[in-house]
Amino acid sequence: LSIGFIGAGKMATAIASGMVDVGLLKSGEWWASSPGGAEALVALGSGAASSNVEVVKQSDVVILAVKPQMLTAPGGVMEELSAALQETEHNPLIVSIAAGVTLATLEARLADGSRVVRVMPNTPSLCGRGTAAVCAGSAATGADTALVSRLFGAVGEAYVIEEKLMDAFTGLAGSGPAYVYMFVEALADGGVAAGLPRPLATELAARTVEGGAAMVLETGRHPGELKDEVCSPAGATIEAVRELERA
Numbered sequence: 001l002s003i004g005f006i007g008a009g010k011m012a013t014a015i016a017s018g019m020v021d022v023g024l025l026k027s028g029e030w031w032a033s034s035p036g037g038a039e040a041l042v043a044l045g046s047g048a049a050s051s052n053v054e055v056v057k058q059s060d061v062v063i064l065a066v067k068p069q070m071l072t073a074p075g076g077v078m079e080e081l082s083a084a085l086q087e088t089e090h091n092p093l094i095v096s097i098a099a100g101v102t103l104a105t106l107e108a109r110l111a112d113g114s115r116v117v118r119v120m121p122n123t124p125s126l127c128g129r130g131t132a133a134v135c136a137g138s139a140a141t142g143a144d145t146a147l148v149s150r151l152f153g154a155v156g157e158a159y160v161i162e163e164k165l166m167d168a169f170t171g172l173a174g175s176g177p178a179y180v181y182m183f184v185e186a187l188a189d190g191g192v193a194a195g196l197p198r199p200l201a202t203e204l205a206a207r208t209v210e211g212g213a214a215m216v217l218e219t220g221r222h223p224g225e226l227k228d229e230v231c232s233p234a235g236a237t238i239e240a241v242r243e244l245e246r247a
Contacts, residue, residue: 003151004059004092006052006077008034008041011097012065014126018155020044021128031055035070052077053084061147068098078109085111093144095151097121099170103137103163114115115140117148120166121155122174130156133169184209 005012005023011154016032016141019025027045032038033055042048056062062081064071071077085091094116096106106116124130132152136145149158161169184205191201215226230240 001029001061002059003029003061003063004033004049004055005041005046005063005065005125006033006034006055006081007063007065007067008036008038009065010126011121012063013040013125014130015063015065015097015121015152016041016044018047018125019151022154023174024151024154031058035066052080056081056084056092057088057090059092060096061151061245064094064096064098066098068101071096071098071101072105072109078106082110085114091115093117093140093147095119095148099174101133107137107139113139115144117144118163118166119148119152119158120170120174121152123177125152125155128155132156132158133166133173134158134160135163135166136160169214180209185217 001024001025003019005016012034016025016030025045028044028047031049031054032041032046033049033052034041038046038048047058049058064077064081066077070078081094087237091114094106094110094114095118097114097119099120103116103118103119105137106118107114110116114137117140118137119132121130121132125132130152132155133147134149134152145160149160152158159169184202187205187208188198188201191204196204206237212226215221216223219226227241
C-alpha cells in the first residue's frame with residue numbers, strides 16, 4: 001500500500017509520524033509534496049515527489065492536507081488532481097482533511113466513480129491522542145472506510161459518521177480542545193491564586209482533566225454520577241459546584 005501526502009503542515013506531519021510509528025509507512029515507500037516544501041515529511045522517510053501529480057501517480061491513497069482555499073480555488077489542488085487522474089487509469093483513494101469542504105464539492109471536481117473519503121481530525125493528533133471523524137463518498141467502499149479508519153487510528157481514535165453530523169462533530173471534538181484548554185487554564189489560575197507555583201498548578205490541572213476523562217471512558221458511567229461521588233455532603237466540592245452552576 002503506497003500512501004501520498006499533498007501538504008506537509010503540522011497535521012500532515014502528525015498523521016504521518018503516527019503512521020510511521022505503527023509501521024503503516026515504511027521509509028521510501030510513501031510520497032509527499034507541498035507548496036511550501038515537504039522537508040518535514042521527507043525527514044520521516046517519505047520520497048520527495050517533484051509535484052502533486054507525481055504523488056497521485058505513485059500512490060494508492062492520496063491524503064489532501066492543504067488549506068481549504070488551496071484545495072478548491074480555480075487552478076488549485078483539486079483541478080490539478082482531476083487533470084492528473086484523467087491522464088491515467090490509476091484510481092487512488094482520495095482522503096481530504098480540509099475543514100468545511102464537503103464530499104459533494106470534492107466529488108464534483110473529480111471524474112465519476114472517484115473514491116473519496118472525508119476526515120476531520122483534531123489537534124491532539126499531534127501527540128497521538130486525536131479524535132477523527134470519517135465519512136465516505138458515494139463511490140467509496142466499506143474497505144476504503146475501514147482502511148482510512150485504521151490509518152487515522154494511528155494518531156488516536158477514528159469514528160465513522162454520516163456527513164450530516166460533521167458540523168456537530170467539528171463543534172464538539174474539532175473545537176473542543178480549545179474549551180478544554182480554557183478549563184485547564186482556569187483551574188491552574190485557581191491553584192496559583194491559592195499559592196501553587198504556575199508550572200505545578202498547570203500540570204496538576206492537566207492531570208486532573210486527564211484523570212477525569214479516563215474515568216468517564218474506562219468506567220462507562222455518566223459524568224454526573226462520577227461528579228456526585230466527589231461531592232461530600234456540605235463539603236467544599238459541592239459548594240464549588242454550586243458556584244459553577246450559578247455562573
